[in-house]
Amino acid sequence: MKRTAAYLGALTLAATAWTAGTANAAPHAPTRVDSTSFSAAQQNAALHFWTTERLRAAKDLSAPAQPAGVTAETVAPQTAGTEVTVPPVTATGTPATSESATGEFAAASSPTAWTGGGLISTTAGKVFFQNATGGTYTCSATVANSDNKSVVLTAGHCVVNASTGEVYKNWVFIPGYTNGTRPFGTFTARSLLFDTDYVSSAGNANWDFAFAVVGTVNSRTLVDTVGAQGVAFSSANGQHVHSFGYGGSSAEGSGERLNHCEGNEFIDAGRVGSTMWGIDCVQTGGSSGGGFLSSFDTSTGSGFLIGNISVSSGSNEYHPVLGDEALGVYRQAGAA
Structure with missing residues (x-):
C-alpha cells in the first residue's frame, strides 16, 4: 500500500481535468489530496479476502463523533465556484428503466426500500474494508x-480513520448488492483519495467525502459494466434531493437491500461551522457514503451526485457539499 500527498494548483488541475460535461469550468482553489494506492497483489488479496461469510460478518460503520473545538474560524468552509456538471451514463445492456417505477415517490421521513429499479439499482452498492486491528466494516457508495x-463516491470516514490517518485496506465495492449477491462482481480499490483537510481537522464532516478508483471485472470497467450517475459540483443548495444507502437496522433490511429517502434540503444549523445540507430522514449505520442526488428521475433512476451521507442528528441526515475542493479530488481520481 503506497500513500502519497499531492498539492494541486489550478495549472495542475487543468492538465488533469476530465473535460466531458465540464464545459466552461472556471479555475478553482488549490486542493491538497491524500492518495493511497494498492498494488495488483494487494487487490488480488482483497478479492479473495471477502468471502460470503466475511461479507455477512462485517459491521455497519456509523459516522464518528465530531471533533470538539472545530469552528468556522479554525476550519475554512469549502470553496464554491462555478457549477461544474458531469452527465450520467447507462451501461450497454443495463436497463435504465424499471416496470416497478411508477411516478413520483412520496417524501419520506424514514427510509423505505427502493423498488424503482433503474440506474440507481446498478450504480449504488456496498463497500467493505478492514482496519488496522483486523475489524471488518461496511459502508455505501455510488x-x-x-x-x-x-x-x-463515498464518505471520507469509509476510507480513512481521521483521528489517526490510517487508510483502510482490503477495500472493495460491490455494485447492485442485494441479499449477499454480487450481480456485477466485486471491484477492488486501486486507490483511495480524500481531501487532506479531512484528516488535518481530525474528521470535520464538512470534508467527509472521498473517491475510490477501482479495477476491472472480466476486463470491463465499472462504468461499462453498470453505468454511472452524474456529478454536480458547486451546485445550488436547497434542492429537492434523494438519498440512497444500505442502512443496517432491521427496518432497513439489515444492510441487505438498497433504501431511499427524499426531501427538500436545509442547512445544518446545529453544528458550529457546518456547511452541510440535509433532509428530514435518517438512514442508519452502513448507509454512510451513500449518494445524495439532485435532478433525480424516478423513472430512470438517474441524477446528479451532490454529496454523500455523512452524519445524522435527530431525525435528519446531512451531506458535505461538493465544492471546488471536492472537484479537485474527483479530477485526480478520474485521471488515475
Missing part, C-alpha cells in the same frame, strides 16, 4: 461518471 470509468 458510481460517479469519470474519464477513467472507474470512480465511486
